[in-house]
Amino acid sequence: MDLQSPPRLDRLEDLRALKVDPGRLYSATHEEILGGWTTDIYFLKTRDVLRAAGRLDVPVTAEIFARQEGVFAGLGEVLSLLDRKGTDLAVEALPEGESFASKEVLVRIRGTYEAFGLYETVLLGMLASSTGWATAARRCVEAAEGLPVICFGSRHVHPAVAPVMERAAVVGGCVDASCILGAKLLGKDPKGTIPHAAILLAGDTVELARVYDGLLPEGEPRTVLVDTFKDEAEEALRVAEALGDRLSAVRLDTPGERGGVTPDLVREVRYRLNLAGYGHVAVLVSGGLSPDRIRLLAEAGAAGFGVGSYITHATPRDMTMDLKEVDGKPVAKRGRLPGPLPNERLKRVR
Template identity: 40%
Template sequence: MSNPFGTVPAEAILEGRATDAYFERTRDTLEHAGKNPHVVAEVTADQFPTGSFEVFTGVADVATLFEGRDVDIDALPDGQLFDGGPVLRIEGPYLEFAELETSLLGFLSQPSGFATAALEARLAAPESIVLSFGARHVHPSIAATVERAALLAGLDGFSHVAAGEILDREAGGTMPHALMFCFGEGNQADAWTAFDEAVPEETPRIALTDTFWDEKSESLLAAETLGEDLDGVRIDTTSSRRGDFRHIIREVRWELDARGHEDVDIFCSGGLVPESIRNLHDVADGFGVGSHITGADSVDFSLDIVEISEGSDDPSSSRTQSGDEGEPVSKRGKLSGVKEAYRTSDGGHHVALADREGPDEGEALLEPLVRDGEIVREFDLEAATERCLADAEAVEFGSKADAE
């Protein structure tokens, strides 16, 4: 069976069959009428800047989607933050990309949501280790999408093995509760010892210490069992049993230190959100974040034609330049005309018509992505991460929402 899990194959996406049915109806209608106008279309979430920033990513997949198509595309750089206006612009004959709209928006919307949520977690504990543990909450086919978004937002690592193979990064993680159950209550020391003996030397010795007894007792037993080989303990206490989780972590820290185990780190996981991370970041050394990232709302991107060229029904007609011959158009509630997004030195995000002068000291953000069907941009995850974190600082990401 070639596709046992019922996922849409890559060839269907590239061929435009991963689309909404009404785009097929549109193609049939336009071809019947002999129409194929030259258009400029823009992808936006909000028309005007809102002050509530989100992370833009997924653009590498968009470039792959449009490779070989007779279009020009400009887009924000991977990892750029935005709060309104265009994030991507397409110019070309409409039938070159009509049926790709559904996949295009999907490639941008969900990864951008993941990355935005991951950035919230990252900035909740800037000096701590923060790992992505959420792949189990999404379809396995998009696990690498989740983990890449997490890395782009500055997280230190992730747990999914196959995603690591795709991203050329080593997946991390130590032991689940299932391992502890297999050894049984009272045999926790045997489980940790067997783990220490079995796994490669470079694997951190992080003992899970909340399975059968209270967190303090198991943490002290792990320290006694593994001694100097113990790198840390992980506390994954379910929310129904936590009470004051901060107090539990402080108590474990106190008792470890009192017995000379100051070098043993404490890692927390299990339903963590930015608020709880901020509450714990001064008493814990690291965090595993899952559902906050994978449960993030997708960014509500839409694609709209904003300019259409008169007399360009012939698909062989030459490409017009944005703003030279096109007529601005828009549906009600959207803004017509080709637009540009700018970042100013004070971190402001501005939107203006592309053929008008931008704001003083404004840097235009849309950059070439595809020209005549050829990808003209290289993608570097580390550079995107640097851009994301720097831009988050520039725009004071999250500060306005926190203030509200």
């Protein structure tokens, strides 16, 4: 079977043609997602049942909400999928990046159930994950109180979703992303320095810093890790003396085995750089940061933060889709209110 053009699922019998190469990567391709391969099986069964009952093409109104508050993200992907599913769909939604309350209506879709019903699983998953990541990013950004936060989270998630995660983090307020594809999807250039591996291979931080400085294009900030071989304050001064005014920042990423990046460490590095006349060199920090640690490190003199695991380990916001109108008549399952619920913050997006 040609995995570049997987069959699109329309009926339960289509599963007979669905064959999977056991040696493939486990993540779904875009074609497989659009083809319905990643939906729950009961939505495919539903198409057969409603088709047989003559009700598959009935016009409906569906609403999506989350049980927990958060920062809304994932709408871009939802709209990209719906754009391929039917020209008659009308969509209202909360703008991405907006905070929302528990059970507030986030998305309203109007159209035939046939046009989007199969993709309920996919739409909810897109919103649930992205909203969770955006919410965690916003907490870090608020803790930083105006200092920049960059997302360094790609290594903590499956590569298939790393660009999605980093996009959501920027929606949540991160100024940049390190994942190449994630940044490019946002129209940005990816941001990052150099890893410890480069310094270990070079054998000396200053030697590597000089080579790095010579290779970077003019105008790109020179930021160098200073925790690989020597005391962080000593290494920061060595690099500053070598690069002078060309050095933009040093980054502290001290491992937990050495106590991690502490407020006292940041305070000392900042003090010694100032004392030596390198007040222009910022102190950036990374490594297991959380909003609480960001606050403490900012008070100690940190000027920017690279956050990974706190964002990527965020709890997704459980999303629910309810049908609220069928053929123009208000409906609801027990425990829910029939008919569309008012939310003046929704904007027409499709």
